Amino acid sequence: MPATVxxxxxxxxxxxxxxxxxxxxxxxxxxxxxxxxxxxxxxRGNQDTSIPCHRVVFKDGSLAANYSFGGSxxxxxxxxxxxxxxxxxxxxxxxxxxxxxxxxxxx
DNA sequence: CCGTTGACCAGGC
DNA sequence: GGCCTGGCCAACG
Numbered sequence: 001m002p003a004t005v006x007x008x009x010x011x012x013x014x015x016x017x018x019x020x021x022x023x024x025x026x027x028x029x030x031x032x033x034x035x036x037x038x039x040x041x042x043x044r045g046n047q048d049t050s051i052p053c054h055r056v057v058f059k060d061g062s063l064a065a066n067y068s069f070g071g072s073x074x075x076x077x078x079x080x081x082x083x084x085x086x087x088x089x090x091x092x093x094x095x096x097x098x099x100x101x102x103x104x105x106x107x
Numbered sequence: 108c109c110g111t112t113g114a115c116c117a118g119g120c
Numbered sequence: 121g122g123c124c125t126g127g128c129c130a131a132c133g
Contacts, residue, residue, distance in 0.1 A: 005130055024115055028128095035128040040114035045131085056114075064114035089121090 005031070006042035012101070013043065016055045018082045020099035021092055023059045030101045044068060054078045055099075061091035 001007065008031055016022050024036040043053045047068050054075045057063055063072040076086065085093050 033129075035130080036115040037113055037128070038130060041112080041130080044114050053114080059116065066114055068114080
């Protein structure tokens with residue numbers, strides 16, 4: 001298993017605890033990249049069920065349009081099940097659930 | 108090696 | 121709040 005950027009992104013996504021979400025940009029910057037597209041690109045390419053990709057959202061709290069495990073509806077349902085709350089507009093309350101990476105690996 | 112491809116983001120209108 | 125634009129950069133053929 002080569003240590004590609006995609007693999008590192010997936011590893012970071014796995015660190016998000018239940019009840020929290022992270023944005024694409026946060027993950028990209030935690031790894032030292034300005035390009036947030038790589039994060040979505042890495043997750044979509046693999047579609048690995050072991051990765052909690054439903055905890056990765058847009059910077060404004062909206063969900064990915066082409067979520068690969070039942071659409072954004074299923075994604076929202078999973079988040080609600082973990083205790084994540086939404087605004088009336090259907091976006092995640094980032095102020096309450098945004099996860100910040102405090103890991104020594106990326107300081 | 109080079110062009111294409113993105114589950115993004117910030118800025119402007 | 122929405123739509124459009126440009127920039128970003130690893131992976132793949």
